[in-house]
């Protein structure tokens with residue numbers, strides 16, 4: 286099929302939930318993508334923070350091939366080695382206690398919300414079920430995770446929403462304090478708000494929030510769906526903040542492109558979910574766990590994490606030197622910036638013309654390159670950005 290065939294077939298038969306850009310990606314190798322016409326792009330998107338080991342990485346290809354020959358799916362009614370092995374790796378890497386596997390970020394957050402409410406109900410009886418989340422947050426597209434998402438624009442349709450969510454300002458401890466009541470059971474945060482515009486939470490704010498939550502036995506849920514699995518040059522972004530959340534959710538990078546999500550629980554909440562209180566058909570299937578296991582082995586290496594840190598610094602420094610680029614921010618290879626002479630979406634569109642894929646987040650630009658990006662691809666990408674912004 287040529288591009289216009291794909292486009293017209295898509296527009297005829299798919300629900301129009303996305304305003305798509307006019308390209309169709311066919312294949313990729315490392316940090317390079319090829320569209321259906323053979324045009325090459327440098328990928329600074331990783332399919333929105335997913336393909337952390339780049340495209341067609343042999344580590345992932347081999348894991349998929351080997352497992353596909355054995356067993357794709359099996360129910361959670363039986364024990365599974367891949368699941369157990371991956372659970373141990375994630376627990377040891379995070380200092381948490383137990384894992385529940387699912388298939389996506391929204392599902393991981395749904396799980397976290399259920400755990401928080403059950404923990405509180407088990408201990409304090411009913412009416413202690415409110416969850417505070419932050420304005421401009423993004424926690425998913427299900428009815429409950431949309432409720433958790435602190436953006437009015439997301440609450441326009443689909444009423445009635447799940448009750449019990451309260452929104453507070455990011456980086457404003459007094460605002461959170463004023464919203465905590467006897468009914469609060471959890472606070473849910475992204476340590477770096479991804480979709481909200483790459484808003485990095487301040488260390489003092491997070492540490493104070495952590496103390497406050499521990500004092501009041503309010504659970505701190507870290508939505509690390511975008512920040513987790515080495516994206517910020519630590520296995521988990523919470524390591525930058527010297528805290529251990531009560532619940533951590535993961536998805537995007539965990540399977541390196543294969544769908545999988547996870548909820549990690551600390552000692553406090555490790556036994557909250559009991560038989561029949563939660564479940565999933567596909568979650569933790571042998572295929573997803575085999576791939577995620579291979580990804581985790583690779584990205585949790587000390588040298589790998591150090592490289593992500595170095596490349597992140599390098600990319601941020603180069604970007605900061607580009608004329609009209611301002612507010613370069615982020616950690617590791619999760620980077621946001623603004624441009625003071627153009628709209629973000631115009632920069633993005635001109636980048637596509639010039640063989641570079643980047644992301645927007647609200648009115649900012651966002652870069653989530655594969656964590657294995659080479660220095661020469663970083664150089665080329667910044668060169669294209671400079672050309673797009675300043676010519």
Ligand SMILES: *Cc1c(COP(=O)(O)O)cnc(C)c1O
Pocket residue numbers: 388389390391392394423424425426475479480508509510511536537
């Ligand atoms: C992407 C994202 C989600 C939703 O993940 P899905 O897999 O699309 O359901 C939730 N939280 C954060 C922080 C995200 O970036």
